[in-house]
Amino acid sequence: MSKVKYYYDSETLSYRKIEKRKGRTLKYISVFLLGSALFGFLTVFITSQYLESPKEKALKRELANMQLQYELLNRKMDEAQLVLEDIANRDNNIYRLYFEANPIPDEQRKAGFGGVNRYKYLEGFDNSKLIIESSKRLDILQKQIVVQSKSLDEIAKLAEEKEKLLAAIPAIQPVRNEDLTRMASGYGMRNDPFTKIRKMHWGMDFTAPRGTPVYASGDGVVTRADSNSSGYGKHIRIDHGYGYVSLYAHLYKYNVRKNQKVKRGDLIGFVGSSGRSEAPHLHYEIFKDEQRINPINFYYGSLSPQEFNELLEKATLENQSLD
Known part of the structure; x- marks a missing residue:
C-alpha cells in the first residue's frame, strides 16, 4: 500500500492531501531515463577516451613491440647491406679483376622489382608504410644476395680453372x-x-x-x-x-x-x-x-x-x- 502524502496549505492553515497526477509521474520517469542515458553515454565516452580495457592495453603493447621489431630488423638490414656492399666491392675490384672477368654492374646488383604491386596485401593497416618499406628492403637484399652468390660461384669456377691453368703452364726447368x-x-x-x-x-x-x-x-x-x-x-x-x-x-x-x-x-x-x-x-x-x-x-x-x-x-x- 502506497503512502499518503500531505502538504501544508498556508491559506487554510491546514494539511491537504497530495493528489497524484499521471502526467507528472510520467514526466519524472522521462527525466530519470534521460538522465540515466546521458550519464551512461558520458561514462562510456570518458572510459573509451581516457581509460583502456585489458584487451586494448594488450593490443597496444603488441603494436609497440611490433614497431620495435621492425626497427631492429631495419638495423640488421642496414648492417647486412654494408657487408654485402663490401663483398660486392671486393668481388668487382679484386676477384673479377684477378681472374679477368667483367664486373657486375650496380644496376644489376641493386635492381628492384617492377610490374605489379607486390605489397598491395599489406596496405590499409596502421603501420602499412613501415611494413611495406621493410618488406621491399628485405626483398631487394635477398635478390642482391642471390646475385652475389651466383657471382661467387662463378669466381670459384674461374679460380679452379686458373689453378688448372697455373698447374698446366710449363713453368719449371726440365733438367735440374x-x-x-x-x-x-x-x-x-x-x-x-x-x-x-x-x-x-x-x-x-x-x-x-x-x-x-x-x-x-x-x-x-x-x-x-x-x-x-x-x-x-x-x-x-x-x-x-x-x-x-x-x-x-x-x-x-x-x-x-x-x-x-x-x-x-x-x-x-x-x-x-x-x-x-x-x-x-x-x-x-x-x-x-x-x-x-x-x-x-x-x-x-x-x-x-x-x-x-x-x-x-x-x-x-x-x-x-x-x-
Missing part, C-alpha cells in the same frame, strides 16, 4: 741445375753444328750426361713418345691444354707412353743424343697456339731470381747449338 754440365744454347739465331750456317734455334739446349733425368715442366697428357719426327730423335711431346705444348728431344729412353697423364715434376725420360745431335743434351721447346716461343720466360716455378738471371745471360750468348 745440379744435373747440368752447362746451358749450351738458347732460343734465337745460332750456328748450326753440322752446316756451320746461322739459323734459327727454336729451343734451349741443356747439356747433361747421358741418362740424366728429364722432368715434365707442367701438367698435361703425353701426345707423342717416339722418334718419328725428323731431327729430334727420341722425343716426347706433352699437351698441357690452353694452347701450350712442350717438347723434349734427343732422349736416351722414355719413362712415359702416349696418352699418359703427367704432373709437373714427373720423370718422363732421360737425356741422350739420339737424332740430329752432336753430344748428349736435352733440346727443349715450348709451343703456344702452335707457335714456338722462347722457353726462357717459363722458369719462374723452379729458379731463384739469381739463377734465372744467370740462365738468361747464358741463353743470350750467340754460340753454337748442339742440334
Whole structure:
C-alpha cells in the first residue's frame, strides 16, 4: 500500500492531501531515463577516451613491440647491406679483376622489382608504410644476395680453372741445375753444328750426361713418345691444354707412353743424343697456339731470381747449338 502524502496549505492553515497526477509521474520517469542515458553515454565516452580495457592495453603493447621489431630488423638490414656492399666491392675490384672477368654492374646488383604491386596485401593497416618499406628492403637484399652468390660461384669456377691453368703452364726447368754440365744454347739465331750456317734455334739446349733425368715442366697428357719426327730423335711431346705444348728431344729412353697423364715434376725420360745431335743434351721447346716461343720466360716455378738471371745471360750468348 502506497503512502499518503500531505502538504501544508498556508491559506487554510491546514494539511491537504497530495493528489497524484499521471502526467507528472510520467514526466519524472522521462527525466530519470534521460538522465540515466546521458550519464551512461558520458561514462562510456570518458572510459573509451581516457581509460583502456585489458584487451586494448594488450593490443597496444603488441603494436609497440611490433614497431620495435621492425626497427631492429631495419638495423640488421642496414648492417647486412654494408657487408654485402663490401663483398660486392671486393668481388668487382679484386676477384673479377684477378681472374679477368667483367664486373657486375650496380644496376644489376641493386635492381628492384617492377610490374605489379607486390605489397598491395599489406596496405590499409596502421603501420602499412613501415611494413611495406621493410618488406621491399628485405626483398631487394635477398635478390642482391642471390646475385652475389651466383657471382661467387662463378669466381670459384674461374679460380679452379686458373689453378688448372697455373698447374698446366710449363713453368719449371726440365733438367735440374745440379744435373747440368752447362746451358749450351738458347732460343734465337745460332750456328748450326753440322752446316756451320746461322739459323734459327727454336729451343734451349741443356747439356747433361747421358741418362740424366728429364722432368715434365707442367701438367698435361703425353701426345707423342717416339722418334718419328725428323731431327729430334727420341722425343716426347706433352699437351698441357690452353694452347701450350712442350717438347723434349734427343732422349736416351722414355719413362712415359702416349696418352699418359703427367704432373709437373714427373720423370718422363732421360737425356741422350739420339737424332740430329752432336753430344748428349736435352733440346727443349715450348709451343703456344702452335707457335714456338722462347722457353726462357717459363722458369719462374723452379729458379731463384739469381739463377734465372744467370740462365738468361747464358741463353743470350750467340754460340753454337748442339742440334
